[in-house]
Amino acid sequence: MDYALQNMDVGLVLLDSARRVLALNPAAVRLLGDRAAGLVGAYLHDLHPPSHRAKVELLMATATDPAAPASACSMMVALPGRVLVVKATALAPATAAGEGSAVTALMLMEAARPTAADAQTPPPQLSASQVPEPLVKLPVEKGQGIVLLDPADAVYLQADGHYTTVHTADGAFFCGLPLSELEARLDARSFVRTHRGYIVNLRHARAVERQDGRAAFVMAAPGAPRVPVSRNRAEALKKRLAL
Numbered sequence: 577m578d579y580a581l582q583n584m585d586v587g588l589v590l591l592d593s594a595r596r597v598l599a600l601n602p603a604a605v606r607l608l609g610d611r612a613a614g615l616v617g618a619y620l621h622d623l624h625p626p627s628h629r630a631k632v633e634l635l636m637a638t639a640t641d642p643a644a645p646a647s648a649c650s651m652m653v654a655l656p657g658r659v660l661v662v663k664a665t666a667l668a669p670a671t672a673a674g675e676g677s678a679v680t681a682l683m684l685m686e687a688a689r690p691t692a693a694d695a696q697t698p699p700p701q702l703s704a705s706q707v708p709e710p711l712v713k714l715p716v717e718k719g720q721g722i723v724l725l726d727p728a729d730a731v732y733l734q735a736d737g738h739y740t741t742v743h744t745a746d747g748a749f750f751c752g753l754p755l756s757e758l759e760a761r762l763d764a765r766s767f768v769r770t771h772r773g774y775i776v777n778l779r780h781a782r783a784v785e786r787q788d789g790r791a792a793f794v795m796a797a798p799g800a801p802r803v804p805v806s807r808n809r810a811e812a813l814k815k816r817l818a819l
Contacts, residue, residue: 587660587684593677595620595636607660607684611737623737639664639680652687659687659756711761716742716749725749727762731780731797735773745797770813771806784819 587604591597597615605612620636621629635651638644650663667679713724725742734741735755742749751758759769769775770793782796784805791805791813805813813819 584685589615589682589684591620591636591680591682593679595680598679604684607686635662635664636680640666640678661685661687708757708760710763711758714742714751714758715753716751718749723749727767728777728779730767730777731795732777732793732801732803733758733767733775743797743801768813768816770809771804774803776803784817 585603585606587607588601589597589604590599597618597620600608600612600615608615615623621632624632631651635649639649649665650661652659652661661684663683663685665681665683667681711727714727714730715722716725717723725744729744729746731743731745733751733755734743736750738754740751740753740755740758742751755773755775759767759775762775766777766779767775768778776793776795780796781793782800783794785792785794785802790807791810792802793805795801795803
């Protein structure tokens with residue numbers, strides 16, 4: 577445990593009293609990847625859809641309460657290929673009189689990944705109560721409400737930070753569930769992960785094409801969208817489709 581803590585990459589994001597990003601440390605840039613570009617000066621709530629801003633604001637408010645439990649000041653954020661733990665804490669004003677601008681620090685830590693020893697240990701069997709509940713409807717936002725979409729209407733799903741965009745023949749819709757959860761809860765006979773950022777509904781797949789050495793599904797939808805297939809998933813997909 578001590579060794580793991582010593583080698584943990586801890587990102588730090590500072591916010592001013594208006595919830596704007598003041599600065600990021602190098603570890604935060606590494607953890608956020610491409611999403612770190614242009615964050616300085618950005619308003620925190622602009623980085624989240626309207627339906628989730630209340631949750632973010634509650635986290636920020638809890639960070640100023642010294643009596644709040646540690647669990648209330650943290651949240652999990654799912655990004656493509658990794659899961660981050662975000663902990664918020666308020667910093668005292670940096671003036672002797674205590675009248676400086678309030679600053680909030682967000683600490684970013686990557687959830688533990690399996691070690692080599694873990695890989696040699698068979699994963700524990702899930703009990704019936706631990707098996708993810710299958711999704712019979714996809715909750716997506718439309719206007720000011722939630723629409724329960726038939727999963728069969730989803731052509732493909734695309735990761736959007738720790739949320740998901742569901743693409744259908746009638747347009748794209750925001751879904752508040754992360755792609756990893758959707759992968760676990762959608763029917764695996766139809767929905768397959770082709771890339772860390774994409775899931776396709778094979779019932780809407782029209783063709784598989786190769787361009788510049790990379791494969792992609794061509795989907796039966798307006799504009800014939802192409803969904804990328806990563807190299808590390810290509811072989812499994814070829815066997816599944818008898819290609």
